[in-house]
Amino acid sequence: MRTLFAYCMLSPRRTAYVLVALLAAGIAEGLSLTALLPLLSIAVGDSASSDMGRHIAEVLQNIGISPTIGAMLLIIVGGMILKSLILLMANRQVGYAVAHVATVLRLELIDALLASRWQYYLRQPMGSLANSVATEAYRAANGFEHSVTVLALAVQVVVYGTVAMFVSWEATLTSILVGIIMMQVLHQLIRATRKAGTRQTHLLRNLLTYLSDVLVSVKSLKAMARDNVAEAILRDQTQQLEKATRREIIAREALMALQEPILATLMAIGLYLALEIWGLSLPSVMVMVFLLTRLLSLLNKTQRKYQNLMAQESAYWALRTAVAEARAAAERTSGTREPTLEKGISLRHVNFDYDTRPIFQDLTLEIPVRSFTTIAGPSGVGKSTMLDLLCGLVDPKSGEILVDGVPMRDINPRAWRRMIGYVAQENVLLHDSILNNILVGAPELTEADAERALRQAGAWEFVSGLPEGLYTIVGERGGLLSGGQRQRIAIARALAHRPLFLVLDEPTSALDPESERLVCETLRNLTQELTVVAVSHQPALINAADVIFALSKGKAERVQPAEAARYAPAERDTPPLSHREAVFVSR
Numbered sequence: 308m309r310t311l312f313a314y315c316m317l318s319p320r321r322t323a324y325v326l327v328a329l330l331a332a333g334i335a336e337g338l339s340l341t342a343l344l345p346l347l348s349i350a351v352g353d354s355a356s357s358d359m360g361r362h363i364a365e366v367l368q369n370i371g372i373s374p375t376i377g378a379m380l381l382i383i384v385g386g387m388i389l390k391s392l393i394l395l396m397a398n399r400q401v402g403y404a405v406a407h408v409a410t411v412l413r414l415e416l417i418d419a420l421l422a423s424r425w426q427y428y429l430r431q432p433m434g435s436l437a438n439s440v441a442t443e444a445y446r447a448a449n450g451f452e453h454s455v456t457v458l459a460l461a462v463q464v465v466v467y468g469t470v471a472m473f474v475s476w477e478a479t480l481t482s483i484l485v486g487i488i489m490m491q492v493l494h495q496l497i498r499a500t501r502k503a504g505t506r507q508t509h510l511l512r513n514l515l516t517y518l519s520d521v522l523v524s525v526k527s528l529k530a531m532a533r534d535n536v537a538e539a540i541l542r543d544q545t546q547q548l549e550k551a552t553r554r555e556i557i558a559r560e561a562l563m564a565l566q567e568p569i570l571a572t573l574m575a576i577g578l579y580l581a582l583e584i585w586g587l588s589l590p591s592v593m594v595m596v597f598l599l600t601r602l603l604s605l606l607n608k609t610q611r612k613y614q615n616l617m618a619q620e621s622a623y624w625a626l627r628t629a630v631a632e633a634r635a636a637a638e639r640t641s642g643t644r645e646p647t648l649e650k651g652i653s654l655r656h657v658n659f660d661y662d663t664r665p666i667f668q669d670l671t672l673e674i675p676v677r678s679f680t681t682i683a684g685p686s687g688v689g690k691s692t693m694l695d696l697l698c699g700l701v702d703p704k705s706g707e708i709l710v711d712g713v714p715m716r717d718i719n720p721r722a723w724r725r726m727i728g729y730v731a732q733e734n735v736l737l738h739d740s741i742l743n744n745i746l747v748g749a750p751e752l753t754e755a756d757a758e759r760a761l762r763q764a765g766a767w768e769f770v771s772g773l774p775e776g777l778y779t780i781v782g783e784r785g786g787l788l789s790g791g792q793r794q795r796i797a798i799a800r801a802l803a804h805r806p807l808f809l810v811l812d813e814p815t816s817a818l819d820p821e822s823e824r825l826v827c828e829t830l831r832n833l834t835q836e837l838t839v840v841a842v843s844h845q846p847a848l849i850n851a852a853d854v855i856f857a858l859s860k861g862k863a864e865r866v867q868p869a870e871a872a873r874y875a876p877a878e879r880d881t882p883p884l885s886h887r888e889a890v891f892v893s894r
């Protein structure tokens with residue numbers, strides 16, 4: 308009931324349209340069946356054999372149509388066409404509404420996720436999100452269709468029941484009582500369906516989460532011949548899913564199979580009681596049988612649709628929970644001031660921790676504008692975290708970050724980030740062309756912007772040498788390019804929109820010395836127009852910087868290149884695995 312109500316509230320207007328459409332379809336079906344035989348008998352000149360036939364013949368006479376064979380056949384064909392048209396419109400309305408509900412649910416989740424805090428987003432398994440957007444939204448939307456159908460059938464039951472009351476209230480009340488008893492007897496199967504549906508939702512989520520982790524790491528797994536372990540787990544999960552699907556199927560089919568025999572048995576008992584024990588007349592019993600059958604078939608149909616709804620409802624609630632959680636973790640949007648970057652960025656007495664793990668204590672530093680600042684420090688000290696603080700992706704627990712003297716919390720975070728060009732440590736490219744990887748859908752950017760950015764990133768030479776140039780497809784996660792080429796395309800992406808603040812996390816870790824020299828030169832030249840902050844252990848980037856900070860024990864100290872060189876790659880620990888790669892070592 309809660310699900311039924313929730314679905315109706317999701318889009319009350321559409322629910323009403325679909326309800327009307329389904330009722331119209333029901334009426335059209337019912338009328339066509341009821342009127343077909345009388346029309347045929349009128350057509351063959353036998354209108355007096357039934358009440359309905361006489362009534363139809365009268366109506367035709369009144370509107371001036373003589374009941375000839377030709378006229379009757381024309382009416383039958385016309386009626387069929389009209390019925391088909393009504394069904395087409397009704398089914399179209401239902402289909403459109405289902406597609407709309409799926410879209411609404413998908414967009415709600417996507418919007419909520421993209422508006423959530425970075426920390427929350429990091430903890431969401433990618434496969435689970437993909438599953439929510441694809442499978443759960445689809446199942447949930449089908450649930451919407453079933454719920455409106457249940458409503459439409461319930462309306463039909465009420466209407467039919469009310470009409471039947473005037474014919475025989477005893478028969479109608481008996482039918483309702485018998486229907487309720489039947490529903491109760493078979494309710495166990497509805498419960499089993501709901502349980503199987505919930506299990507499927509849970510298993511599908513796990514399966515897709517695990518599968519996406521495996522696919523991200525498939526190269527290293529194959530190289531170490533460990534893919535069979537993943538395969539065994541995936542096989543087991545898939546088989547469990549099959550079991551849950553089987554349970555749902557058996558519960559559904561059992562309901563179908565049991566409804567008719569139970570109905571027939573109850574009918575037989577009723578007929579025996581009426582004819583043999585109470586001695587009622589056959590015509591009055593036949594009326595009761597007719598009412599009973601119609602009403603109970605409608606109730607049975609309603610229960611079957613309700614069962615379908617129960618199979619899908621868990622997908623709907625799983626999706627709703629995901630949206631609610633993402634919304635609860637929404638980013639702060641309190642800052643309204645438009646940012647400027649004319650003077651500099653200051654971190655004052657900043658404290659930051661990940662839950663219980665302290666990262667910065669009383670961190671204070673100044674980043675001058677139009678300069679090149681490098682942040683060095685041992686692995687795991689918090690360099691990437693500092694970039695996250697600068698971008699406003701995470702907030703300090705205490706202390707302040709000031710941009711041109713304005714506290715970051717007062718600044719509109721999206722406006723601030725629009726001023727930033729960001730190059731991440733792990734550069735994941737889209738499976739698309741180089742051009743689209745640089746423009747990433749920004750309508751204001753052109754091919755000329757991409758070319759300029761590629762030149763700035765020292766990548767134009769290799770891109771223009773490719774047979775398809777900017778239109779070369781980079782493959783899954785950029786896998787058709789070398790690590791260095793991917794890195795330069797990521798730098799070009801960060802420069803395409805002419806940012807004022809360029810933030811780079813290990814931007815040259817995959818470059819050869821010559822490419823690294825070119826990128827350092829580019830970054831130095833860029834400081835005429837913008838402020839550059841790079842995290843790096845590479846001597847070339849450290850030497851190219853105007854300002855170097857070494858992070859250690861939660862604090863920052865301004866140092867000279869020679870001191871920072873202590874963090875050169877030879878001394879570097881194995882970098883920590885990102886959360887997305889926690890299961891396997893990625894390529």
Ligand SMILES: Nc1ncnc2c1ncn2[C@@H]1O[C@H](COP(=O)(O)OP(=O)(O)OP(=O)(O)O)[C@@H](O)[C@H]1O
Nearest residue numbers: 426429661685686687688689690691692693882883
């Ligand atoms: N989202 C997170 N939640 C919890 N802990 C985190 C999170 N991100 C990073 N950490 C932990 O915080 C510490 C600092 O991480 P960070 O990535 O900032 O280090 P880093 O100096 O950039 O390391 P590296 O040079 O190896 O990239 C690490 O110990 C890391 O495990």
